[in-house]
Amino acid sequence: MLHVGSAGLRSRPMRVVLSALGIAIGIATMIAVVGISSSSKAQLMRQLDRLGTNMLVVSPGEGMFTGEDVKLPKDAVGMIGRIEGVEQVGATADLKQSVRRSEKISEDETGGITAKATTEELLKTLRGRVDRGSWLNRATGRYPSVVLGHVAAQRLGITAPGQQIYLGDRYFTVAGILDKLPLAPEIERSALVGWTGAQRLLGFDGHPTAVYERSSDATVSAVRKVIGSTANPENPQNVEVTDPSSALQAKAATEGAFTDLLLGLGGVALLVGGVGVANTMIISVLERRYEIGLRRSFGATRGQVRIQFVTESLLLSGLGGVAGVILGSLATGVFATAGGLPWVVPPWAVAGGFGATLVIGTVAGLYPAVRAARLPPTLALLAV
Structure with a gap:
């Protein structure tokens, strides 16, 4: 199923890159926001530990x-x-x-x-x-x-x-x-x-x-x-x-005050990336009607067609998620190194960001998968 699901990605690499880029930007933004905030807070906590409260x-x-x-x-x-x-x-x-x-x-x-x-x-x-x-x-x-x-x-x-x-x-x-x-x-x-x-x-x-x-x-x-x-x-x-020390404690407590806002912006970018994935998958279904009809005529069930396109959508968003995690972690590292801060990227942020990409990929691929599964084999072959 992974081999079949990745066939569409391998045949259109440029489209895959552009579609995954939206997901990558959203995840990178979220990882970088959380990482930079966590790094700054870790530095303040180190200062508090050294200076004492x-x-x-x-x-x-x-x-x-x-x-x-x-x-x-x-x-x-x-x-x-x-x-x-x-x-x-x-x-x-x-x-x-x-x-x-x-x-x-x-x-x-x-x-x-x-x-x-x-x-x-x-x-x-x-x-x-x-x-x-x-x-x-x-x-x-x-x-x-x-x-x-x-x-x-x-x-x-x-x-x-x-x-x-x-x-x-x-x-x-x-x-x-x-x-x-x-x-x-x-x-x-x-x-x-x-x-x-x-x-x-x-x-x-x-x-x-x-x-x-x-x-x-x-x-x-x-x-x-x-x-x-x-x-x-x-x-x-x-x-x-x-x-x-109350000033430093207050600063540490409010370090994440704007994190929620910036995470919201990252979420918007991620949503836009998800819309791009859905659009790519719909176009892919339209372009591959002959392939779908041929598979159906050879005995592929509707469920197998649905799984194929959902898998393709998951792979597409997963690639964007991995790239986003790497880019966000690198951005955090550059910021921390430049400012002399500890490099902190919370594991929950990485897991949550990658999990969000899988959810986005599943949701984005459902409608194109259902549409592909409903396509009658005779009409798909006739359209070619």
């Missing part, structure tokens, strides 16, 4: 009265560190001084870069990495040295440690440049000065602006309930607690 950020909230200056207590970092379940604590504080490449640049031209005082534990708490140079320690944190976020370094034109920037009224030596920090974009645009050095050289008052804490996964909820009142026991209502 167990970090909270404590910052001053809004005061009860407009214009009220709300600050966290100076000992907020130590108090938060004593909460049961808290493993690491780091803090930053906004400084008033502007960050410039040199003193010849106006103070108003900040380039969106802010100066921050930081504790030594900040980088470990954020699970960040130094791209070039070194992080601040007890020695460098006391003197005019600074670590730049990678965005701040780009905007200042700093390419290597050892160069200098103008902060406040003096030059600071760049000790290091940080790698990207997805959970702390505000740090990426900052120039970080040691906590002690900021107090000695820049008039820092010691009040933290943001306290970053990381706890065990099992105690995140419990820590969140008490961290506000612990950071500021006198005015817990003036404390804001946020989860920086």
